[in-house]
Each structure stands twice: as structure tokens, then as C-alpha cells.
Amino acid sequence: MSASSWQGVDIEIKLLVEAIYLRYSYDFRNYSLASLKRRVLLAQRQLECASISEIQHRVLYDPEVFMELLQYLTIPVSEMFRDPVYYLALREKVMPVLRTYPSLKIWVAGCSTGEEVYSIAILLHEEGLLDRSIIYATDINPHSLKQAQRGIFSLDNVPQYTRNYQLAGGRQSFADYYTAAYESVILDKSLKERVTFADHSLATDSVFSETHFISCRNVLIYFNKDLQNRTFGLFHESLCHRGFLGLGSKETIEFSSYASYFEYFSKEERVFRKL
Amino acid sequence: MTTFFPDRPIPQVDAVVIGASAGGLQALTVLVEGLSSRFRLPLLVVQHIPPHGSSCLVSVFQNKTKLRVKEVDEKELVSPGTLYFAAPDYHLLVEEDYCLSLSQCEAVNFSRPSIDVLFESAVDAWGERLVGILLTGASEDGAAGLEKVHWAGGLTIVQEPTEAQVATMPRAALQRFTPDFILPLREIHRLLCELECRNA
Ligand SMILES: C[S@@+](CC[C@H](N)C(=O)[O-])C[C@H]1O[C@@H](n2cnc3c(N)ncnc32)[C@H](O)[C@@H]1O
Numbered sequence: 001m002s003a004s005s006w007q008g009v010d011i012e013i014k015l016l017v018e019a020i021y022l023r024y025s026y027d028f029r030n031y032s033l034a035s036l037k038r039r040v041l042l043a044q045r046q047l048e049c050a051s052i053s054e055i056q057h058r059v060l061y062d063p064e065v066f067m068e069l070l071q072y073l074t075i076p077v078s079e080m081f082r083d084p085v086y087y088l089a090l091r092e093k094v095m096p097v098l099r100t101y102p103s104l105k106i107w108v109a110g111c112s113t114g115e116e117v118y119s120i121a122i123l124l125h126e127e128g129l130l131d132r133s134i135i136y137a138t139d140i141n142p143h144s145l146k147q148a149q150r151g152i153f154s155l156d157n158v159p160q161y162t163r164n165y166q167l168a169g170g171r172q173s174f175a176d177y178y179t180a181a182y183e184s185v186i187l188d189k190s191l192k193e194r195v196t197f198a199d200h201s202l203a204t205d206s207v208f209s210e211t212h213f214i215s216c217r218n219v220l221i222y223f224n225k226d227l228q229n230r231t232f233g234l235f236h237e238s239l240c241h242r243g244f245l246g247l248g249s250k251e252t253i254e255f256s257s258y259a260s261y262f263e264y265f266s267k268e269e270r271v272f273r274k275l
Numbered sequence: 276m277t278t279f280f281p282d283r284p285i286p287q288v289d290a291v292v293i294g295a296s297a298g299g300l301q302a303l304t305v306l307v308e309g310l311s312s313r314f315r316l317p318l319l320v321v322q323h324i325p326p327h328g329s330s331c332l333v334s335v336f337q338n339k340t341k342l343r344v345k346e347v348d349e350k351e352l353v354s355p356g357t358l359y360f361a362a363p364d365y366h367l368l369v370e371e372d373y374c375l376s377l378s379q380c381e382a383v384n385f386s387r388p389s390i391d392v393l394f395e396s397a398v399d400a401w402g403e404r405l406v407g408i409l410l411t412g413a414s415e416d417g418a419a420g421l422e423k424v425h426w427a428g429g430l431t432i433v434q435e436p437t438e439a440q441v442a443t444m445p446r447a448a449l450q451r452f453t454p455d456f457i458l459p460l461r462e463i464h465r466l467l468c469e470l471e472c473r474n475a
Contacts, residue, residue, distance in 0.1 A: 010371070010399075032350075034368035034396040035378040075380055221349055221365075221377045228350070250349050250362055250377050 012052035013040055019056050024066055026140065027203040028073060030227035036073070043072035067143070074141040075222065078115040079160065080153075082217070083249045084167035087119060089269035091169050094244050095127045098212060104133040105211045107238065109202060109231075110219030111137040114148025115161075118177075119168075120215060121191040126171045130194055136209065138200035149197045151187040153178075158185055202231045207238045214239060217248040225256070232258040236274065245272040279456065279466045286430050288470060289404040290353065290369075291316050292397045294390030294420070296323040296412025298440025300332075303410070304339055305460040306467070307358060312341035314471050315355040316406075319347075319367070319375075319397065321390045323414065326364040333360060347375045361388035368396040384416035394420025403428030406470065408463060410434045412444030422451045430470075432456045432463055 013036065017028045028036065040052060047068065049055045058065045081087050098104055106124075108117045117137040124130040139145050153161075162174040178185040200208065202219070214235050220228050235245055236258055245253070245262065247270040253262050265273040278285070295302055299322045307318070324330050336344045336358060343357045353359075353373045361367035365377040366388050383389035394407055394417065407424035409417045411434060425431045431454035436442035438459045448454065456466065 032368070032370055032376040032378075034370050034376055034399065035366075035380065037399070038368075038378075038380065038392070038396075075378075077379060077381070218379055221379070224370075225350060225374075250365060252349070255348075255350065 009037070009041075009052065012056070013037055016040065016052055016056045016059070019060055020066070020069075023060055024063075025204065026070070027201065030203065030224045030230075031073075031222050032224055035222060039072045039075065043069050046072070070141055071143065074112075074139075074144065076112050076141055076144045078112040079157070079164070080115040081119045081161060081164035081168045082115070083269075084164045086217075086246065086249065086269045086271075087123060087164075087168035089266045089271055090120070090246065091123055091127065093266050094213065094246075094271060095123065095129065097244075098129060099127070101212060102132065104129060104213070105209055106133055106135045107209070107211045107214045107216075108135060108137045109200070109214060109216040109235075111139050111145075111148055111197075112141070113144045114151060114197075115153070116215060116217060117148060117195055118151065118187055118191055119165075121195065122165070122170075122177060123168075124194075125191065130191075133194050135195045136200075136211070137195050137197045140199065140201045140203075142199065145197050145199065149192070151189075151192055152184050153187070155180060155183050155185055202234060203227055207234050209238065210240055211238045211243060212240055213244040213246070215246040217246065217251070219248075220251045221248065229257050232256050236261050239274045241274065243274045245274070246270065247272070279469055285470060285472075287404060288316065288406050288430065289401050290397065291318045291406040291408065291467065292394055292424075293318060293320045293408045293410065294394065294412075294417035294444075295320065295410040296386075296390075296414045296416065296441070296444055298411035299323070300335065301440065302434065302460055303336070306408075306410075306464050307336065307340045307342065309464070310340055310342055310467065310471075312356070314342060314467075316467075316471060317353045317355055318342070318358045319353070319361075319369070319393060320359060321361045321367060321388045321393045321417075323386055323388075323390075323412065323416070324363045326387065330360065330363045336360075347377070349377050350374050361393065363388075366392040368392060369400040370396075371400055373400060384414060386414065386416045390417030391420035395423050398423050398427045398429065401429070405429035406432065406467075408432045408434075409445060409448050410460075411439035411441050413441045414444055415447040417444060418447040418451050421448050421454065425452055425454060430455050432458060432466065434463065435459045
């Protein structure tokens, strides 16, 4: 394959993304191109399309195909207590400060299938803060949101989640939080009583509430700098004075245009605090 | 001094991508040890590493070379004279504007970071102005990516399999296509120096 035929693919991807925006208002125009391209090419193989332009055609005229494509573009992978040190830092350093507020609003942005939301709910529960919290869990993928709302996960993942939970300083037995049923585990309903699941795009929507803590992990790595800046702008607007922002283990606000509005609170674990 | 390019001009390149798996630490040491601080080409390395915990690659190599050594930061611009390592558990990709991005998409060839993912995106960014080097390993990762470097007109180098600690990875590449060079590590090091002189 020559370099010039690749430019053709890049053009097709740009057109596809534009078509999606015009037709469905999902905005992938400012996502990092290199990984977007891998996802589109993967979808092309799985959807058995001869070209990206064929995907575009099918997506434009068939919302179901768009939903299918969305599953590739959004990368719905998650894990409970992923990077246990992050959750340990939340427990040991952030919760003691959050405790001083009479009521709490927490936003999990890009919550995917809910693993991160439930992990945070468990932390809040163990710190005695869940009852006075409202958690907003948002994402752009309706399938993921529906799954998150159900709170049912594969039994295969439970050993890993249990290990993570313990490394994150879990105070009980992880088994206290679920009932096993066949190949699945159903998480305790009380964990989602304080959670509102909602469709919200960091690329196109605006702030909907003031919050004390925002957790947004492994979402920003898929955005280009402009969209990262937009997102940090939303977070800055939503967070109360001295509010907390938790990011993924390789993400930082340090090189963005909002760097000077935040300080590191727990550097290794990527927890920032609004100045 | 003999040249690796006796009957053609030394290619002009902007970056070097390197893939290594089992046995890679020693192999990489031979490659980068003794590269002078004037070496300007950026070197981007995927060395297969276990997903959890922090990687010690940076601290190991800081003492072995005069180049700047670092683990890739998300969205940083590739800068010259730097030896970059991919972070554990994330794919490393090069964007069209030479920023580096990370991804947690599923493993490729059972690997994250995957050599193919780096090589394929590097080709998209640099086209023919790229050197791809595939070293020792018990994996087939990197073979397809290096082939792509080859077809895009980049310079491809495979470690001499008989010298490799584990020959699977070099052999997998050789089964797909014939690279520009099949060389032992010392020679690859010399070739890098020669490229550098041309591009200086
Ligand atoms: C890799 S998952 C991360 C899941 C979870 N936060 C974690 O770290 O385990 C990325 C999520 O970001 C969501 N996402 C992508 N673009 C988004 C946008 N513009 N606004 C909100 N969420 C988005 C995707 O739908 C996907 O669920």
C-alpha cells in the first residue's frame, strides 16, 4: 500500500465522521485520528463493508447500523476498581475532604458500562457518604448506559474485581456487594439508588450541575487537544471551588489550557483540585 | 568506513520505530548504548511488558545512553534525540501531527502495547521517512506492521534470527517479506549512526 492510498482512507474517515455528525449529532470530529482509524477499519471488517464509504452509506440510511458502529467507535471497555491505587487515593485523601460537605454531587463522565460508577458508590458507602450523595453517570453510548443501569456483570471478571477491590483498601468482602446468578453477578441495588444515568456528550453538551468531584477516566486519551480543552472547560465550570477532578492513569490537565486553574492533589494517582 | 548504502543515497528519515519482546532489554541495550547526545532522530520503542505496575524501562535505559529517555506522555509532540518507551497496558500511536496518543483498545497479537499498532500508525504519519526495526521475541507482533513500513517505502531492518535470543519474531517478519536489512545488533547500531550522519 502506498502512502497516497492512505490519504484516501483518511479522507473517507473524515467524511464518515462528518456524515455521522450531520445525521445523528454525534461529534467524533475532534477525536484522535490514529485510534479512530483503527476502530473504523475494525468496524469495516466486522460489518463486512468493502470500503469506509460503504459504511457511511449504510450508516446514513440505517440507524441500527449506526448503533452498531457506535459500539466500535466508543471503545466500551471498563473494569471495577481499575488501577486500585486511584481508588485508594480517593478513599484516603479525597473522601476525608468530601466528608466536610453536608451533601455531595459527583459526576462520572464517560461511565461506559458502569464499573467505575459502582466502584465509586462502594467507596462512598464504606465511607458513610453514599446516603448524602447524588451521582451523575453519563456517556454517549445508549447500550453502555443501559448495561450500566442494569448493574449485571460477568462472573468471569469477579476474581479480578475482588483483587482490585482489596488493593483499593476495601473494608468488607467484595462478595457482600453482589449475588451470583448463573454466569453473572447482580450488584446490590442499594448501590445505584443514588445514581442518575444520563446521555451526555463532552463534545457537544454543556454543564448540567455544580459538582464536588468529577471522575473521568480513559476518555480524554481518545480526544484531540481541542476537545480535551473543551472538556476541561466543562469540568472547570461544573466543579465547585476546591472541587476534585480524577483522571485516568496516563491523563493530565497539566499540558492543557486549563493547567493554571488546577493543582495536583495526588500526583501519581492523577487527582487534581480546582484552585 | 564501509557504508550500508553503497549504491544508493542514504535515505532521509525522520523517526525510528523499534519493536522488541522476549530478550529485548539486552538487544535494545546494544542498539542504543554509545549513541551520542548529538543523535537527533527520535526513537519510539514498544517493548512488550506486563500490564500491571510501573515500568522500569526508563530508569534502566537512562543509565545506558546519553539520549533523553522517557515514557510517552499522552498527546506529547515527538521531539528529536529522545528515546520513548510505550507505557504498560496502553497502545502507543502516532498522530498525523506527530503527537503521540495512547489507547486502551483490546490487545493486538495478545499484546498491549502492540508493535503492529505503533508501526502502522507511524507509517501513516511519516510514510517513507521512517525506519522500522524488529528485534528478538517469542511473538508474531510487529511482522505485519513492519511489512507496512516496507510497502510505504520506509527502511526495514530485522535482527539476524540466529543471533536473536528468541527468533520467532524476526522469523515471522521474514516469512512475510524481504526487509532491506537482516543484521546482528552491532551492525544495526552502526547503521543507525550512519543514518544519523546523513540526516544531521
Ligand atoms: C474506555 S471507556 C472508559 C470507561 C471508564 N471511564 C473506565 O475508565 O473504566 C470510554 C468511554 O467514554 C465514552 N465517551 C466517548 N466519547 C464521549 C463523549 N464525547 N462524551 C461522553 N462520553 C464519551 C465512551 O462511550 C466510553 O464508554
